Amino acid sequence: MRHRHLLSPITFRGVTLPNRMIMGSMHLGFEALPDAWSRLAEFYTERARGGIGLIVTGGVAPNQQGRFGPDGTVLTSEAELPGHRLITQAVHAQGGRIIMQILHCGRYSRMKDIVAPSAIRAPINSQAPRELSDAEIVQTIADYAECARLAVLAGYDGVEVMASEGYLINEFLALRTNKRTDRWGGDLHGRMRFLVEIVRAVRAALGEAAMMSVRLSMVDLVEDGLAAEEVVAVARAIEAEGCDLINSGIGWHEARVPTIAHTVPQGAWSWATARVKAAVGIPVAASNRIKTPDLAESLIAEGQCDLVSMARPLLADPAFAAKVAAGEPDSINACIGCNQGCLDPIFSGGAATCLVNPRAGREGEFMSRPPCETQRVAVVGGGPAGMACALDAARRGHDVTLFDAAPELGGQFILARAVPGKEEYLATPSYYAQALKQAGVTLRLGHAATAAELLPFARIVLATGIRPRRLDLPGADHPKVVGYEDILSGRQRAGARVAIMGSGGIGFDTALYLVGEDFEADFNAEWGIDRAFTGRGGLAEPVAPPPPRRAVTMLQRKADRPGAGLGKTTGWIHKAHLQRHHVDMLAGVTYRFIDDAGLHVTINGEDRLIEADTVVVCIGQEPRDDLAEELKAQGRHVHLIGGARDASRLDALAAFEEGTRLGLAL
Template sequence: MSTYPHLLAPLDLGHVTLPNRVLMGSMHTGLEETGDWARVAEFYATRARGGVALIVTGGMAPNAEGGVFPGAAGLFSAQDIANHRQVTDAVHAAGGRIAMQILHAGRYAYGKECVSASAVKSPISPFVPRELDEAGIEKQIADIVTAASRAQEAGYDGVEIMGSEGYFLNQFLVRHVNKRTDRWGGDYANRMRLPVEVVRRVRAAVGPKFILIYRISLIDLVPDGSSWDEVVLLARAIEAAGASLLNTGIGWHEARVPTIATSVPRAAFTWLTGRLRPEVSIPVITSNRINTPDVAEGILAGGQADMVSMARPFLADPEFVAKAAAGKAAQIAPCIACNQACLDHTFSGKLTSCLVNPRACAETELRYAPTATPKRVAIVGAGAAGMMCAIVAAQRGHSVTLFEASGQIGGLLNLAKVVPGKEEFRGLVDWFGVMLAEAGVDLRLNTRASAPDLAGFDEVVVATGVSPRDPGIAGQDAAHVLGYEAVLTGAPVGKRVAIVGAGGIGFDVAEFLVHQGDSPTEDLALWKREWGVGDPAEVPGGLAAAGPQPEAPARAVTLLQRKAEKPGRRLGKTTGWIHRAALQMKNVQMRGGVSYDAVVPEGMQISTAEGPELLAVDTVVMCAGQVPNRALADALAAAGITAHVIGGADVAAELDAKRAIDQGARLGAAF
């Protein structure tokens, strides 16, 4: 009997039966814009081979004004249809099914030609949209219908119409944007007219034997958003208009509540899907922060959804479903919801990848092919870079010995996993342990390898990580000065703290020190109070009337940096605001343009543009950066032994697991 009977159960949609309850949710990867359609096809075909029931592509623009940025991909010509046919043919040959998402960005379109219900500028775009007249609205409807028909011609099994996350259709639904007084605005019957008409006309165009998914926003998390009664009314109308499935979206892109970052509790919004499900008779799909088969199975078994959408987990591991079905769930590479290589890349105009899986979107370029010439490979350091290199090299057929001076694998990932909001790193370290054993790596803990130990190997890799940088502050040897490693491994810390350095490590240490009690990431009720998430049945949009109500901070913390800029400005593009907001809610003082004069018995002496100042603190924590730990690399060079240097030992830029894992994977693939 299957461990996941609900997850792996078929789903009958009438004209087609899906083999399981797993949807690969839409992600914009940037692949379509490269023009390399063989690469696009292989990305989706790889996921189809991994067993997912239905794939949804990244959003395709229905017209130029609706594209998320100028030049965004869509089906505008016969050549576009032929290109997309390569994708659908590849997915079907792999035994899968695929739907194309039609995404009209509305006022979120990053261009002067953007359009919307009203001329209300988005806070995340510099462009004021043009308010559409009747002819303009008709053009948008017709273009969406044309896009659906072209998708059908290109061989897609269905389409998903994007009606959530604050995009075009969502903008018509809410008073937050829709200020119209004609038949497309005013009361809710008018405001929902556009999405219902779009679904009705798409269904008429594609016929009954074509999957039509509507992505509905269950909680907007913006002022004047939809009420719950309106959500239900829309869901029923969309069903009546011809939708096959309702997929659920959570929050607008401009919302100041995190919805998919690692600090959000797993399955944080399934309570809303569970509430909607009995209101309609078509299957309802849940989404957001679902990253293991156990979590997915629990949602389905509990009746909260008919199907589970996971997007980024299929970047981390395209074989998610196949491994779950084979009883190998522990081998599923976990999505840790870090956003570093996916959403941060997307919003920076870079091609998407995955911190955990560098092959994501690089399937035709980065290959782990079996080796024809097995080698003896020595890797020193079982941090992120060393472990990934060891796994890839061993999977390819090399004999790999991994030396680790400490008594555990993980390196600095073990510091990350103790920070509240980064609990997902526990699963990442566990996965590395499983995969090292599965690949047959000879792991030698508590072993400090030296140059003579490495002399007989064909390839030697130095992945010895970083050491904290010495900031050279007068008095830094005082008893009340601690390094970040000591703090994160349990050293006693006073009630008033100054943190020297406001990079990613400084922010993590600050989060660690202001926290007390249960982590909100592991307590949904606590997390909702902290971020002010309410119930759309009580407040339209779902923002709690009382606003955010975080727990009191455990300590008074001041975060310092030398750079005369806003602390945290260089954090992740899509998560930096979350870290800054979380610490501001805990009354953390963030100060830039600071000179560190001296550590004194009373605390720390600093200088700013206003002059010298004494910070009266009990503890000073050093988070002043890192330097490469290159002692072994230098010793090997002196002994005439050629070595590859990767990870922090190569470049000590913060705790950059993304770069370290990518380096390790590429080196392991190159032997």
């Protein structure tokens, strides 16, 4: 069997899980929504139906101070049980198992009166915490125990104690945030007392039947974080107090090291988990950037972990585990690590969904029903919007033909394969190619549809995407001027000096490509990660890249900081990478003209020459809607979706959602 280790059962406290796959805890941001509990129940039910071995909920605070913010979920009394029971009953009805994560945010909370072991402000929070008193610490431990007791009453199969990512318990463990001199600070014994007593109290509150997991930071990735031997000592201490499973946490939220974005190599943190796995006798789960069954299988087979914890891959495909069990891992709709639908909205105060699966978090909203009448449907364009629309329309029973002038599916996604770190974006068109075939969609690739060809179709969907906006500037026809598509597709190679006009997402992708074309970065070296774990926090001095062989300058008209519109959780990574490679970023630019010398601009009233052998144009895009006008002139009704309808920005998140909604509505 291809994934025999991954599919082997494992038993905790008399409960046998059918496989080694966990849906890890992930904050979904539903709390402020009027239908939050039913929405959560639908979300977790679909994952349970999809065969995942164990679900861990998003964090639930044990007291009011521990909440994410005013709308944060808390479990402190039996009056709050009905909502939780909606979730547990729904999951159990599908034969699933679910445990509730108990999370006190500490100095990361957005509440007014925030607390921490010491009064040290987090760099990602504008508020400074106050120091907890001894009595408050004792009460907080009791709050954890009471929260665990209530979780069992709510029907959960156990709890997970969150002791990672820089939240309250992690703050007690690390010298970075714990400057106390009383019994809760000082040496490791004092600093881990808070966690040890929480685990002891929670174990007693759970009784012998319920499961307890602790999400422990395997490597903090911050200065004055835990040392390697301290992580092991803490793991052994919680094992001795009755912990059943240690789940891996990687890095603090304030760490300046990426941990889960697409730029992080898959399985990049398994070494940290393996170190703890070798030191304890209870099962240990690996997490972060584990998104394929093959990788998960190899980690377990090699003894680096006992289980794998995946969150975003279960957003992308709730049937992940069932497809592995059915021997169909290639049919999984893979997470591409973009963060655009999940983490970016969460950190901006929104609710999570998924770019490649718009149903995620909105399962009750995206319902597929047979159409009143089966029709012949033409979808023109094989980018995100077109693929999504064609697939859902065909699955509902329509006779669908998808046309695309390109020889392969994907649209703008195809360009991503050239961008370092985005290679896995190609998993999405690969998934759709297989899914469309299974759904019976007729594919006409490498064929530009004409209005005459579309006459026999009852419904016409135009998802023809965008074309790059033409440059209107003296010298725009100079031989050194090229479009970003020419560079990213490899049709043209840039010279030694490059000016990129535009600092949006495409401009950054182009710069990343040009830097990566001449130098393949080593992730650990670039970000200062010490896999030998010889210093605190697992950090080392970053290794500077060699002098660049190509001078790259990015420019934009807006006075904002370049990259201001990039993803909240990934933009800083791209900017830091380009800055290390000496890419100049200029804002508030007025473009004047292009000649043999390069790009002439004005910045702050001063005329400047950006010497360039190549000028790459990334100044936006326009709808590719010519066919729409021709069809409308013939009196045909057309549905315009994706970039063909609105090309104001390249937005795959909106395109997939728009295509899905139309496919379900036709």
